[in-house]
Amino acid sequence: MDCTQLALYTPPIHQEMLISTMEYHFENLSRPLIKISQCLEPGSGVGGAQWNAGLVLARYLSKEIQIKTGKSIELGCGLGLISIVLSIMGFQVTATDGNYALLNWTRRNFEANLNDSDRWSIEHLIWGENEHIREKSLEEWDLIVGADVLYGEYASMIAFINTLISLSRSETKIYVAQQIRYPDSEEIFLNELKKSFEIEIIKNEEFPNIVIYKLAKINIPA
Numbered sequence: 001m002d003c004t005q006l007a008l009y010t011p012p013i014h015q016e017m018l019i020s021t022m023e024y025h026f027e028n029l030s031r032p033l034i035k036i037s038q039c040l041e042p043g044s045g046v047g048g049a050q051w052n053a054g055l056v057l058a059r060y061l062s063k064e065i066q067i068k069t070g071k072s073i074e075l076g077c078g079l080g081l082i083s084i085v086l087s088i089m090g091f092q093v094t095a096t097d098g099n100y101a102l103l104n105w106t107r108r109n110f111e112a113n114l115n116d117s118d119r120w121s122i123e124h125l126i127w128g129e130n131e132h133i134r135e136k137s138l139e140e141w142d143l144i145v146g147a148d149v150l151y152g153e154y155a156s157m158i159a160f161i162n163t164l165i166s167l168s169r170s171e172t173k174i175y176v177a178q179q180i181r182y183p184d185s186e187e188i189f190l191n192e193l194k195k196s197f198e199i200e201i202i203k204n205e206e207f208p209n210i211v212i213y214k215l216a217k218i219n220i221p222a
């Protein structure tokens with residue numbers, strides 16, 4: 001992650017970035033209080049803060065997902081909030097990110113919020129590196145999630161979509177939350193997604209500039 005990518009972000013509310021531990025209450029969870037330590041150290045990149053798109057998707061999934069078992073994978077997990085919520089709901093979760101420095105911090109958040117009986121793992125995964133996905137047997141998921149993962153850069157979009165394609169089958173439920181910062185590049189992202197996925201767009205009232213894309217892989221005959 002370089003400084004150019006970082007500059008493309010609108011940061012979360014400034015005061016919130018300075019709070020070392022954020023507390024979130026999820027009324028639908030058996031363990032409703034989740035504490036997320038933010039990592040403000042150099043090297044954590046943009047994933048060291050909790051982003052609103054991640055919070056919006058975590059809240060949505062905690063309310064809307066009916067089948068709460070199976071295997072989930074999160075791409076660009078940052079501090080791990082969404083996977084922590086899914087784990088408490090009953091999923092066997094794998095949280096992934098391309099930033100090694102951040103993954104140690106994610107692990108701390110998992111250990112602080114999850115029980116011994118919760119089934120979770122954390123993996124290093126860079127989008128588009130499909131050989132790496134195969135090596136680690138990171139295939140065949142029931143649920144794939146990601147929040148605030150794209151910053152208007154075409155190569156990243158394509159790499160991200162290729163990873164979604166590699167990890168999914170037509171039954172896989174996929175949810176990607178995006179804060180719309182660059183409407184033109186979001187349009188390009190949607191057009192690229194449409195080549196391989198059916199898309200439902202879910203809006204929310206609290207953060208009107210954040211949308212959730214619910215995706216289903218199209219079965220393309222070989």
Ligand SMILES: C[S@@+](CC[C@H](N)C(=O)[O-])C[C@H]1O[C@@H](n2cnc3c(N)ncnc32)[C@H](O)[C@@H]1O
Nearest residue numbers: 047050051054076077078097098099126127147
């Ligand atoms: C803005 S943060 C969002 C973090 C978290 N999902 C949230 O909502 O708070 C974007 C995350 O994507 C990760 N990321 C960016 N590019 C990536 C890539 N090419 N492969 C894997 N992870 C990447 C970053 O390390 C960072 O954790």
